[in-house]
Amino acid sequence: MINGVSTLAGGTGPDTTALPPALLDVYSLDILHKAQGAMRFEEFAFRKQELEGAPGENIKFTIYNDISRGGQLAENDILSAKSMSATQKTITLTEWGNAIKVNEKLLRMSWDDVMSEASTLLGRDFAVVRDLALRDALINGAGSTIYTDPTATGLGDVGTAETFDVETIRRGAELLQTNDAPKFLGDFYVCFVHPHQAAHLRRDPDWVSVHTYAGARNIFNGEIGRWEDVVFVQTTHMPNGAAAAGTPGSDATLAGTGADSNDLYKAVMFGDQALFLAESLPVELRDNGVEDFGRQHGLAWYSIFGADVLNPEYVVEIVSA
Numbered sequence: 001m002i003n004g005v006s007t008l009a010g011g012t013g014p015d016t017t018a019l020p021p022a023l024l025d026v027y028s029l030d031i032l033h034k035a036q037g038a039m040r041f042e043e044f045a046f047r048k049q050e051l052e053g054a055p056g057e058n059i060k061f062t063i064y065n066d067i068s069r070g071g072q073l074a075e076n077d078i079l080s081a082k083s084m085s086a087t088q089k090t091i092t093l094t095e096w097g098n099a100i101k102v103n104e105k106l107l108r109m110s111w112d113d114v115m116s117e118a119s120t121l122l123g124r125d126f127a128v129v130r131d132l133a134l135r136d137a138l139i140n141g142a143g144s145t146i147y148t149d150p151t152a153t154g155l156g157d158v159g160t161a162e163t164f165d166v167e168t169i170r171r172g173a174e175l176l177q178t179n180d181a182p183k184f185l186g187d188f189y190v191c192f193v194h195p196h197q198a199a200h201l202r203r204d205p206d207w208v209s210v211h212t213y214a215g216a217r218n219i220f221n222g223e224i225g226r227w228e229d230v231v232f233v234q235t236t237h238m239p240n241g242a243a244a245a246g247t248p249g250s251d252a253t254l255a256g257t258g259a260d261s262n263d264l265y266k267a268v269m270f271g272d273q274a275l276f277l278a279e280s281l282p283v284e285l286r287d288n289g290v291e292d293f294g295r296q297h298g299l300a301w302y303s304i305f306g307a308d309v310l311n312p313e314y315v316v317e318i319v320s321a
Contacts, residue, residue, distance in 0.1 A: 040235045047276075061276065091278040102118065104295045135238070138270060140309075146171055159262065160262045166227060176270075188226065190269070192233050192235060207227055222235055258321055266318065268318065278307070286302050287299055
């Protein structure tokens, strides 16, 4: 709430009319910039935007299978043609948004720039919603799950001592390499970790801090370092059982469900062309018109997009204490 004025859920409210253009010209430019600071997964998504120029609710991806292998030819052999095959995978687009409403009295009497603060809050909200949508797509679409205890088969087998370690990273990277998952820039896989997991990983003597190689390439938002051919990005948005209920990282299924009734944490490691983002309408800041004879004003962010993993074998979920 802002000074006792309640926020509204996206998608509710009356028909809109235009607010003064001066307000929208400023705040529409700000919202995406204010969102980017908290976004982590966006940089690693394979982006498709064909639906911006054509109607439709779904976007289809055609993935061709390898043909039957060829081989050596004798002088009198005749080449036999191999058939091509492909599968189609679909991402369904949905509406996303949130809104804030304030009254005219607050706008005129507040010492603060209320509309500017509203756009900042909306930008931060969009960042969290978008980040969690991409995170959930990766977690739910992972083709494999491994545990820091190699003998574990479920959450209840991971004890307090089974913290995030390099041996687990080795197993995850091996699994991706076995599945021929392509690397980003042909050089590395990416692993998203919670700060609790990163704290244990940094203790390894072979850990390479991001400050060591900064300047060699563009550093990703939230990147903290590298271990062999895996780059790590830290975020509190990763699911865990220790986070307070209602916070972005909170996952009730991980709270006290370890072998010692300990809280658990999830990380996700993946290769290039694993996470796909289909977008029909990039985020916009919209006004809800002037309501109640000019006594109320509303702003909202609104977007139409969908995210999914189309190559599950390129994603590994990792559970640790």
